Amino acid sequence: MAPSAHSPKVAGQATRHPALAMLRGALIAALVVGVNAAAVSTVAAGLPGLWGALLGFLIVVVFSGAGLLALHLSRRTSPTMQLAVAMASYTGRIAIFGGLLAVALSSDGLARHVNLTVLGICALVVVMGWMAGEIWAWSRLRIPIYDLDGEVTA
Numbered sequence: 637m638a639p640s641a642h643s644p645k646v647a648g649q650a651t652r653h654p655a656l657a658m659l660r661g662a663l664i665a666a667l668v669v670g671v672n673a674a675a676v677s678t679v680a681a682g683l684p685g686l687w688g689a690l691l692g693f694l695i696v697v698v699f700s701g702a703g704l705l706a707l708h709l710s711r712r713t714s715p716t717m718q719l720a721v722a723m724a725s726y727t728g729r730i731a732i733f734g735g736l737l738a739v740a741l742s743s744d745g746l747a748r749h750v751n752l753t754v755l756g757i758c759a760l761v762v763v764m765g766w767m768a769g770e771i772w773a774w775s776r777l778r779i780p781i782y783d784l785d786g787e788v789t790a
Contacts, residue, residue, distance in 0.1 A: 655708035658773045659701060665769025666697055666762050673758040681751045688754035695736075696762040699729050704770075 670693035677685035706725040710718045740746055 653708060653711070654774075654777050654779060655704045655711065657777055658770050659704040659708070661773025661776075662700065662704070662766045662770040663697065665772070666693070666700075666766040669765030670697075670758070670762050673761050677751070677754045677758060681754050684749060684751040685754045687749060688751040689758040691750055692755045692757075692759035693762050695733075696759055696766055699733060700763070700766050702729060 670689070674686055674689040674693065677689035679685075681688070703722070703725050706721055707718065710721040713721070740752070746752075
C-alpha cells in the first residue's frame with residue numbers, strides 16, 4: 637500500500653524546513669546541557685550561580701536561535717540573498733552581544749546578583765551543546781543533491 641500524499645514521514649521525502657529542524661535539535665540539546673549546568677552552578681555557587689547559568693542559557697538560545705530563524709524566514713529567496721541575510725544576522729547579533737556585554741561588565745547591580753564567571757562558563761558549555769544538537773539535526777536532514785521537481789529531458 638502506497639503512503640498517502642499528506643503523510644508526514646514518507647521515505648525519501650526531503651525536509652521541508654531544514655532551519656526549523658536544526659533549531660529543534662539545537663534547542664533540545666541546549667536545554668539538556670543548560671538544565672545540568674544550572675544544577676551544577678547552583679550547587680557550586682548558590683543563587684548567584686543559578687542566575688548566571690540561566691542568563692548564560694538565555695543569551696545562547698536567543699542569539700543562536702535568532703540566526704536560524706533568520707535563515708528560515710529567508711528560505712524562499714535567492715541563495716545570494718540568503719547569504720546576505722545570514723551575514724547581516726550574524727554581524728547584527730555580534731554587535732548587539734558586544735554592546736550587552738559592555739553594559740553587563742560595567743554594571744555593579746548585575747555583578748551583585750549574578751555570578752559572571754558562571755555566566756561565561758555556562759554560556760560556553762551551552763553553545764557547545766547547541767552546536768552539537770544543530771550538527772546532529774543537520775546530519776539527519778533529507779536534502780536532495782539534485783532537483784526532484786525538475787522535468788527530465790533527454
